[in-house]
Amino acid sequence: MAKALEAYVNELRETRIWRSVFRSGMGATNLHRALAVQQNIFLHLFSVKMRRAALNFSVTWYLGTLSLATFLILVATGVPLMLYYHPSVPQAYADMKDLQFVVSAGVFLRNLHRWSAHAMVLLVFAHMFKVFYRGAYRTPREFNWVIGVVLLLITLFLSYTGYLLPWDQLAYWAITVGSNIMSAVPLLGKKMRFLMLGGNTVNANALLRFYVLHCVILPLAAILFIGIHFWRIRKDGGLHTGEAKSHE
Amino acid sequence: MPVEKNTDEQERCTRRETFVKLGLGTLGVAGAGAAMFGYEFLSPNVLYEPSPITNAGKPDRYPQGTVTADPKNGIYVVHGPEGFYALSAVCTHLGCLTSWSPEQGLIACPCHGSKFNAEGVKTDGPAPRPLAWLRVWLSDEGDLMVDRSTTIPARQFLRT
Numbered sequence: 023m024a025k026a027l028e029a030y031v032n033e034l035r036e037t038r039i040w041r042s043v044f045r046s047g048m049g050a051t052n053l054h055r056a057l058a059v060q061q062n063i064f065l066h067l068f069s070v071k072m073r074r075a076a077l078n079f080s081v082t083w084y085l086g087t088l089s090l091a092t093f094l095i096l097v098a099t100g101v102p103l104m105l106y107y108h109p110s111v112p113q114a115y116a117d118m119k120d121l122q123f124v125v126s127a128g129v130f131l132r133n134l135h136r137w138s139a140h141a142m143v144l145l146v147f148a149h150m151f152k153v154f155y156r157g158a159y160r161t162p163r164e165f166n167w168v169i170g171v172v173l174l175l176i177t178l179f180l181s182y183t184g185y186l187l188p189w190d191q192l193a194y195w196a197i198t199v200g201s202n203i204m205s206a207v208p209l210l211g212k213k214m215r216f217l218m219l220g221g222n223t224v225n226a227n228a229l230l231r232f233y234v235l236h237c238v239i240l241p242l243a244a245i246l247f248i249g250i251h252f253w254r255i256r257k258d259g260g261l262h263t264g265e266a267k268s269h270e
Numbered sequence: 271m272p273v274e275k276n277t278d279e280q281e282r283c284t285r286r287e288t289f290v291k292l293g294l295g296t297l298g299v300a301g302a303g304a305a306m307f308g309y310e311f312l313s314p315n316v317l318y319e320p321s322p323i324t325n326a327g328k329p330d331r332y333p334q335g336t337v338t339a340d341p342k343n344g345i346y347v348v349h350g351p352e353g354f355y356a357l358s359a360v361c362t363h364l365g366c367l368t369s370w371s372p373e374q375g376l377i378a379c380p381c382h383g384s385k386f387n388a389e390g391v392k393t394d395g396p397a398p399r400p401l402a403w404l405r406v407w408l409s410d411e412g413d414l415m416v417d418r419s420t421t422i423p424a425r426q427f428l429r430t
């Protein structure tokens with residue numbers, strides 16, 4: 023059975039349609055493997071080869087990959103949630119309750135979104151601690167650390183903007199407190215708060231602005247910086263494994 | 271003729287540099303304009319927020335020695351021994367809505383534990399300032415009016 027399936031898949035991979043999509047073709051040589059990575063728009067961000075040591079669990083604890091996984095879960099659960107959610111006052115709260123009690127699988131999607139959001143913040147922090155304590159931020163990877171700090175801020179701001187969307191008491195007062203902390207910024211604080219909330223109080227404008235930030239602007243920014251972050255891993259010589267450098 | 275060629279090349283470089291400068295300058299002006307445009311667009315010109323002026327009703331609704339909370343408008347109307355006054359119910363720490371506890375005779379904030387007495391003076395917690403005293407006056411109909419947007423110095427009482 024397994025043999026027959028393998029034969030069928032191999033046959034499929036030789037068809038003209040398959041070959042039009044994946045042009046590198048079959049073959050067990052390193053050239054074919056390298057081409058398969060290089061000719062794929064997603065995989066070509068990564069290097070075609072990596073050190074075996076970089077795959078060891080102890081090197082990274084796979085924390086960066088896990089951060090990406092939670093991000094993908096958040097996109098996959100967040101987009102369906104948008105179909106039942108109106109960012110308006112007071113409809114937002116009712117929609118959140120409908121997702122919990124009325125919409126089929128709504129509570130599953132909402133809870134998965136919520137838990138993944140918590141997990142992502144935790145994993146991004148853990149990833150940064152791991153990179154820091156292993157010294158993986160050092161030359162030539164300093165700039166990728168800076169990209170990582172930007173991604174941390176995007177993660178936290180995604181978390182913060184998502185906090186308001188249920189439009190319950192916790193959300194309302196959390197954003198009231200948070201935006202008042204923001205207004206403590208010297209000179210610009212009050213103006214920044216006004217622009218972020220679109221008014222003087224947490225209100226319909228604030229809910230809509232946070233919704234647009236949460237669902238459009240910040241995810242696009244995250245995807246852009248994640249792309250740069252991964253591409254830089256290849257450009258900076260692969261993952262830091264802690265092995266002695268060849269030129270030393 | 272190598273000398274002539276050289277000056278010709280130099281001239282072409284200068285011209286190119288001039289155009290680069292012109293282009294960058296134009297982009298700079300356009301960028302500044304776009305920033306102004308964006309700032310103006312993001313600042314709402316009309317706000318549909320509730321009016322800061324509240325009609326608190328007839329003064330005799332408030333017996334002597336009581337603190338009456340109006341959480342919807344975020345104010346307290348107090349009828350103290352020296353007259354009427356109104357306090358903002360918004361905590362001066364981070365903007366949470368405080369509540370009046372008649373049993374303890376104090377105003378308490380649920381967020382970070384600040385406490386105030388009935389004159390808004392802080393007795394405990396992280397609040398940096400006392401609660402704001404708000405402008406209070408009697409309307410022509412004899413109603414007690416409170417303006418949340420205007421603070422007045424503490425201990426200015428309205429006697430009726």
